[in-house]
Amino acid sequence: MIFASDLDRTLIYSSKFLEGAEPDRPIRNVEIYKGKEISFMTEKAIRLLKELSQQMMFVPVTTRTVEQYRRVSLFQTEICPKYAITCNGGVILENGQIDRHWQEYVQTKINQSKTSLEEVKKRVVETADAVWLESIRTVDPFFIYLIIKPELAPAEVLNEYARWAAGQGWEFSHQGRKVYFIPSFINKWDAVQYIAEKEGKKPVLTAGDSYLDVCLIEKSGCGLIPRHGEAAADYGHLGLTETSGIAAAEEIVEAALLKKLEAAL
Template identity: 40%
Template sequence: MLFASDLDQTLIYSVRAFRLLPDHNPPAMSAVETYDGRDISYMTDQAIKHLLQFASRASFVPVTTRTIEQYQRISLFRDVIPSVYAVVSNGGNVLVNGMIDQGWNQRVKSNISKMCMCAQDILSQFAEISHSSWAGSLKLADDCFHYCIVERENIPTEELTSFSLWAKSQNWNISLQGRKLYLVPAVVNKWDAVLYVRNLLEEKMIISAGDSLLDLCMLERADYAIAPKHGEVWESYSKGMLPSLSVQFTNQAGILAAEEILDYVGQFTAYKMQA
C-alpha cells in the first residue's frame, strides 16, 4: 500500500491557509518548515501522529510541485518522518534518499522534447497576455516548468482561460494556485512519477490526496483518493466542472482537513492489519 500525498494545503499549511473558524479553539500544532529563521508551515500534532503511525506500517511518498530546494526546507520529512522516495518538481524529479534519480529526470526531459510544444513558444504566447499589473516575472523551476507570482484580482480571466485552453492543446497545463500561476508541460506530472515509485516499491494499492488541479491526475487514477474541502479541486467539483470525479472530500477545510485525510488513509492500514 502506497500513500502519495500532496503537501501544501493538503498536509501542511501556512498561517494564512489555516481556515480556522473565529470561535474555534486552535488545535495543538507544530512547525514543520522554517525559512529565513521564521516558521512558515505547520501541521496539527494529531496529524503528525497519524502520519507517523501510517509511515511505520506502509509506504508514504510526499508529492509536491515544490522545487528540490523548497522541499528540503520541510524539516518534518528530514528529521521526523524520513521518506526514501519523494516526488518533487511536480513529478519532474524523484528523490531517492535525498538524491535525484537521474534516470527518471532524463526520461521526463526526453518526453518534454518529443511530446510538448517548446517552452519558448509557450512563453512567447503568454507574454502577449501578461502584464506587470497582474503577473510577476516568470521563474524556471528545476528546469521542469515555469511559474510566476500574480495579483489574482487583476487577472484578465477570459484571456487567461483562452490561453489555458490553447496551451492544453499544445500539451501544457496552466494552473492557478493561491498567488502562483504555473505553466507545466503535461508530461511533467505527479501521477507518472508516483507510478514509477510504485513500481520501485512493488506496491499494488495507491491512495492519493491533493487539493489542486495539478493533483487531479493522482486523484483520478489512484485506487482511492481524498481531497480537502478547499482548493482548486473542491472549487471545480462544487461548480459542477468535474462531474465524473470520484473522490472523497473532507468535511472541514484548512489545516484540520489534514487530520481527516490521515484518518481516511489510516482505515486502510487498520483493515490490512486485521486481514
C-alpha cells in the first residue's frame, strides 16, 4: 500500500497558516530557510507519519523543486522516504537520486508539446500588469509560476489565463500569491502511478489541498482534501477532512493508518 501526499498546507504548514495550533497541540519546525524557521508540523502528526512509514510506503508529492524539497529536514533525517515526487511530477527521486527513466519520459513529452514554456511566459509578459505581478519564475524545463499581489490581480485576467491555459493543454492553479502554469502531462498522479507499478503496490491513498492535487484524489479513489484547501469548494465531495489548518495533517495520517488496518482485517 502507498500513501502519497502533498506537503505544503496538507502535511506541513508555514507560520502564516498555523490555524489550529492550540497550546495543547505542540508543533515542531521541519524546515529552515536563510536562517529562519518557515515550516511546521505538530508533534502528533510527526509521530503518526513515522508509524505510517513503517507500515506502508510513504511518498511525498510536491510542486516544490528538488532543492526546496530537500530543505524539509524531517524527510532527510527522521523519515526518509524511498521515493519523493517533486516539480509537480516532473522529477522523481529514488533514494535521493533522480530517476533517469522517468526523466527521459517527461523530457520526451516536453519535446512533443504543442505549447512551449517560453510561449506561456510570453503570453503572461504581454498581458500582465506590474501593478499586481511581482515576478515570473521558471522551474526549467517543467513549468512557470507567478508571484502576484492577489488583492490587486483582476479576477477576469486570472479567469482568462485559466481558459487560455486549458486550451493549450496546460493546468492553471491560483494559490494565494502564486499562480501556476503547468503542462497537463506533468502531474502528480502519473508520477505516483509510475512508482506504484514499479513497486507492484496498490491501492494508493492520497491527500492534497490544491487544484494540482485533484488528480491524486480523483484517480486514487481514496483521498482527502483538507477542509481549508483551495480544492475543497469544488471537490470536497471526493473526501474532506473534518478539521482545518495544521490539525488536518493529523486527521489525514490517522485516516491513512485506519485504511491500512481495515485492509489487513
